[in-house]
Amino acid sequence: VLFTVVVSGAEFEEAAQLLSSNPGASTLSVSTSNNSVSAEGRSEEVKLDLSDEEEAEQESSELLGGQKPTGGFWTFEYYQSFFNVDTTQVLDRVKGSVMPLPGRNFIKHHLRSNPDLYGPFWICVTLVFTVAISGNLSTFLIEMGNPAYHYTPQFHRVTVASIVIFLYAWLVPISLWGFLSWRQGVERQVGGYSFLETVCVYGYSLFIYIPTSILWIIPFEWLRWTLMVVAMVISGSVLVLTFWPVVREDTKPMAVSTVAIIVALHSLLAIGCKMYFFQTASHISPLPPTTAPIQIDTQTTHFGSTLN
């Protein structure tokens, strides 16, 4: 049985929310006069393991981080437990991924041991189609004045985008979770998250790229780079704020390198998407050898040509 201790007088509404999401849990409200609060005056939620069988339960429900599945993995109810979210909860998590505040750990604050697969999956699917469609539109806008250009839907990009994004959203959390679990085994102080929570935070952190990729249709390079930096900062900070408290206990080089690799992979995804799907005017790939390759030197000469 998992006990959740709410340490503050001002967080009863959080306790009420917790109770409504998990009515089976027992809660213990402790209001202390000297709260251990952070500098901004926000108090932290502390999960105390008061039960002896907690260890055994942790082993068995390792994947779900404390939320017991209701059946074996071959039953439908097992997978239904991953979709146990309401519209308001999903919207709240999306908001939390777009506005990361220091001190608000996404997993502790928004997921509250109810990670879901709805958000990550549909955010990835939406991102795949947004990137492919926006890339197609941006190519069309750039080539609009070119009389030799024939519009093509470039549908193969959807396949490429889906492979890249789904691989990122699933392989990176798996390896990160494996790595953190291994470190947890080696160095006892390092905390860890369950597999589902890791996948969840990665999935929601990709949400900011959806409006970014739509705005990337606008063909100004400086705007695109600005948007990308903003998106990377927001998305990366969600990840860093989530994982830093966990790896902080580790040895200094390991902690820093872990966080650095997380940020680097995330940036790689953003830059790679931009380079492949949203080509600049000077980098349009030449048409196949059946027609003469068309060179477009700069954006200015292109927009100077007369439109039919």
Added chain:
Amino acid sequence: MADDASKPFAGLADVSISEDIAVEGDISVPVGTSRRDEELSTLDEPVKETVLRDLRAVGNKFVHVLYPKRSSALLRDWDLWGPLLLCVTLALLLQGGATETQEQGGPQFAEVFVIVWVGSIVITLNSKLLGGTLSFFQSLCVLGYCIMPLTAALVVCRLVLLLANNAVSFAVRLLVVSASFGWSTFASTAFLVDSQPPNRKALVVYPVFLFYFVIGWIILTFSP
């Protein structure tokens, strides 16, 4: 007490039916037997009758999609003939886009099939995982039938493209595709939304919206 408990019908043990009393009566068979005869005789009906019955059922569902109101006709007698017909029509009409290389063009025949069917299956699974009460095939049936406005839009688009391929024709196509996309989404939500848990309706409707948006995009970007 124990005796009574061990013999559930203890009270009836004393009642005995004397052998003089004849047990007799009339059993009237309901009309079912004659109906059974009629059902068996559908084997003997002409083939045209059998085919027309299915066609009428499919046509009836098309009419329900045209005027969507909260009826259960699509759900009670679901069938997958309509979705198959629509999907094949869609895939056939999307062929023939002129492309420089095979890669750069629109979706191939098989890709359209994959998108429509895998998309419908994923949306159905999603709604079931969120706690919906529709059965798997009922949901597939609804999603497939509601592609009909988009298929009609594709027919209109191809006709428009035969006439002209300029900005005006693009505007007309955009209008037609947007209208049919809205109609499809509205129709399918009218059928699906009642069976979902109340605070998750938006979570179920959004993937449907995305599905028809992608199909609309494929139709709009078809260029011969």
